[in-house]
Each structure stands twice: as structure tokens, then as C-alpha cells.
Amino acid sequence: MTKITRRTFSGGLGAAAAFGALSLPGCSTLTPSSAKVVVVGGGFGGATAARYIKRFDAGISVVLIEPSKSFVTCPFSNTVIGGLNSIDYITHGYGALRSMGIDVVHDRVSDIDSAGKSVTLSGGAKIAFERCIVSPGIDFRWDAIEGLDESIAQTMPHAWQAGPQTLLLKRQLEAMPDGGVFVISPPGNPFRCPPGPGERISLVANYFKQAKPRSKIVVLDPKPTFSKQGLFQEGWAKLYPGMIDYRNIDNDGAVARVDVGEMALVTDFSGEKVKGNVVNLIPPQKAGKIAQDTGLADNTGWCPVDQQTFESTLQPGVHVIGDASVASPMPKSGFAASTQAKVCAAAVVGLLRGEAPGTPKFVNTCYSLVAADYGISVAMVYGYEDGKIVKIEGSGGLSPSGAPAAYRNKEANYARGWYESISNDIWG
Numbered sequence: 001m002t003k004i005t006r007r008t009f010s011g012g013l014g015a016a017a018a019f020g021a022l023s024l025p026g027c028s029t030l031t032p033s034s035a036k037v038v039v040v041g042g043g044f045g046g047a048t049a050a051r052y053i054k055r056f057d058a059g060i061s062v063v064l065i066e067p068s069k070s071f072v073t074c075p076f077s078n079t080v081i082g083g084l085n086s087i088d089y090i091t092h093g094y095g096a097l098r099s100m101g102i103d104v105v106h107d108r109v110s111d112i113d114s115a116g117k118s119v120t121l122s123g124g125a126k127i128a129f130e131r132c133i134v135s136p137g138i139d140f141r142w143d144a145i146e147g148l149d150e151s152i153a154q155t156m157p158h159a160w161q162a163g164p165q166t167l168l169l170k171r172q173l174e175a176m177p178d179g180g181v182f183v184i185s186p187p188g189n190p191f192r193c194p195p196g197p198g199e200r201i202s203l204v205a206n207y208f209k210q211a212k213p214r215s216k217i218v219v220l221d222p223k224p225t226f227s228k229q230g231l232f233q234e235g236w237a238k239l240y241p242g243m244i245d246y247r248n249i250d251n252d253g254a255v256a257r258v259d260v261g262e263m264a265l266v267t268d269f270s271g272e273k274v275k276g277n278v279v280n281l282i283p284p285q286k287a288g289k290i291a292q293d294t295g296l297a298d299n300t301g302w303c304p305v306d307q308q309t310f311e312s313t314l315q316p317g318v319h320v321i322g323d324a325s326v327a328s329p330m331p332k333s334g335f336a337a338s339t340q341a342k343v344c345a346a347a348v349v350g351l352l353r354g355e356a357p358g359t360p361k362f363v364n365t366c367y368s369l370v371a372a373d374y375g376i377s378v379a380m381v382y383g384y385e386d387g388k389i390v391k392i393e394g395s396g397g398l399s400p401s402g403a404p405a406a407y408r409n410k411e412a413n414y415a416r417g418w419y420e421s422i423s424n425d426i427w428g
């Protein structure tokens, strides 16, 4: 039997495909040549935006472009590294989005032409759009630290994009001898998931406590403080006494140089070589590459947007959401990306109908696990005033310090509930 490949099939039906999305029973959907809305990136922001446009108006054609066949979430990836969950728990497919009528195309966008209103895929195909929503996540500033380059992530994984990097760090920790040293260096602000490093330190400590109790963790932080610091340090003192040596910028925590041969990070102030059996260097960050390449990012490395609609202030007709966008005071989190996506989807549906956008409200909660049965959180509701996203004072807050074990256990359950419900809302 002749094998019909995607290439020969689409070549033969090129003319038909030019009229829009075409699918046959049992065959993959061909790449359409146009859609009302093209969404770039199938992570927290992009998949939510695609889904909610369809929910708000099922008649709007939506193409979602994402290179990976399934998405591995960073949220809960620290539980994989710490041995509490498998990678399957944090891996989600795109079947549910397809079944809503979204055209999911597994390819990479290589160009976005805001004036000509089209995106180009890596193979050269073009898709025309009326509005484009871009949620490409982050890229790393490989030139920010002496001796650092992209290849070093194979030896000193960042594990700040989930998938192979998550599993590499997990394997390295498993191979580490009891009594070894784990060195972790979080980046400076702004970066993806401010409480993420604190959670990673906690869940690696939790693993060491059970599997390698003589091991130590050294934290080299270039910042003066970190998110939920008081709550994390209260948990570390209680659960992992003497295991974690946390150094901030005032205590020689900034890294000036990477010495991959010696598995060492060299500090900025004293020049101390801090050696580790496992080194988790999380580089400074900027908006994802496609945003840099297409003029969506400014000289800060991030993408300025109209905070009411998330339309780029640099490239009209293209909206940027999620980590890549400038949406402060909201943090760069999956929850924030998803809530921004809903606001953006409503604005885009309105703009396509010629309606003025409404006044948005946003919400964010970041749960962190200090151990499997010990959760902490920070929450905030945001409004929109005078052209800017603002915190609604008194709307959120931190978990209390000094709370009893039962309270921490409840928050750990809420964390799992949050993860499962947001994953289901986006990909389920």
C-alpha cells in the first residue's frame, strides 16, 4: 500500500487547502492558509487563549501553532525532580482543543508579519490572520554570565523549561552520592515563577532527607530577597535543619563566572569557587525568541503591551500574553498567563466584532510545596486603572506564618487541586 505522507497529501490537495482548514476522517488536519485568529505557542497562555476564543464564539476560526505534540508543564515539575510525581502527571495533549474545532498545527513560527497580517512556519508555509496572539514563554540570556552558553545546560541543567531538562536534573540528583552538594543559582528579576526556586530547593531537600540525608544544598541568589522567603525559611528550619546554606547578594550570592570543567560557580564579590556534584544554574531571562526576532520585544527583552487588550504597542494586530509580556505588577506565572489569555481572548473576540474592550480583572495564586504535605501560597486580584494593571489592595495575601501542620497540609491539597483544575481548564 502506498504510504500517504503529509507532504505528498498536502501537495496534491494544495488548491483545496488554500480555501481553509481541511480534515478527513482518520487523517491529520492540513495546515490552513488563513484563520481569523492565529495563536503562537500552546502553553499556559496560548492554549487558554485558543480555547476561550472558541468558547466565547465557536464560529471564529482559530489556528494554534505549537512545535511539541504534548506540553510538559513547569508547574509541578519540581515534584517530578523531587521524586513525588512522574513526568506523565505533568504532560498534557492537545486532543481536547482539537475536538473543540481548533486547528492545532505542530510546527514552529519563524516570522510574524504584523503589517501583512500573516505568520510563516519553519517550513515556509504562511497563515494569514486578522488577529494574532503570541505566548512564547521565555528565552535565556546566555551572554549574561561569563563562561555561560547554551551547551552548558546539558551539564548544569536549568530545568526552567519542563521536559528533558526536568528529567536530566532528576537523574543527576539520583546519581549524586549521599553527602554530596547540590548548588542552585536562581536568576535576577524579572523571571518566570518567582517562588519556583524556593519550591525547588524545598523539594530537593525533601528528597535528600529521605534518600541522601548527609547531602547539602548551597543557594547562590543574586537578589536581596526572594518570593515567600519568610514562609520558605520557616519550613526549611522546621523540616530540613542545617541542610540549606542560602546566600543572597549581600552575602556573596551573585555568580560572576561559570566553570563547567570544575562543576563550579564563581561568586562575584569574593571570587569563591562554589563546587557542586549537581549544579542547577537558572540563567537570567527574556521573552521567547520569536518575540525578539519579530520586533515584539523592546530593549528590556520583554514585550510592551496595552494592558487592557494585550495588543503589542510595537506591532499592531499582534497581542502578547504570558511570561513574554510586560504585565507587572502581575508575576510571570502560569496562572497569570492563563488569566491574561482569557482577558485577551474576550478583547480579541470584541475587536473582531467592532466592539470596545471591557475593563479587565485578573487573578493569580501561586502555591508552593515545601514538602508533599506542606503547602504555602500567595494570592492577589488585579484591576485596571488609568491604562495600567493595578493590585486591588486587601484582595490577596500570604499564608500565615507559624500555622499548624494541619493548615500546611490543607494548602498542599489546595496546590494539587489548583494544578489539576487549571490543567483541565486548559488542556483537559
Ligand SMILES: Cc1cc2nc3c(=O)[nH]c(=O)nc-3n(C[C@H](O)[C@H](O)[C@H](O)COP(=O)(O)OP(=O)(O)OC[C@H]3O[C@@H](n4cnc5c(N)ncnc54)[C@H](O)[C@@H]3O)c2cc1C
Binding pocket: 040, 041, 042, 043, 044, 045, 046, 065, 066, 067, 068, 071, 073, 074, 075, 076, 077, 078, 107, 108, 109, 110, 135, 136, 137, 138, 159, 160, 161, 192, 193, 196, 200, 288, 289, 290, 321, 322, 323, 324, 332, 333, 334, 335, 336, 337, 365, 366, 367
Ligand atoms: C519550576 C517552575 C515551577 C512553576 N510553578 C508554577 C506554579 O506552581 N504556578 C504557576 O502559576 N506558574 C508556575 N510556573 C510558571 C509557569 O510555568 C509560566 O509562567 C507559564 O508557563 C507561562 O506561560 P506562557 O504561555 O507564557 O509560556 P509557556 O507555558 O512556556 O508556553 C510557551 C509555548 O510557546 C511555544 N513556542 C515558543 N516559541 C514558539 C514558536 N516560535 N512557534 C510556536 N510555538 C512556540 C513553546 O513550545 C511553549 O509550548 C513555574 C515555572 C517553573 C520554571
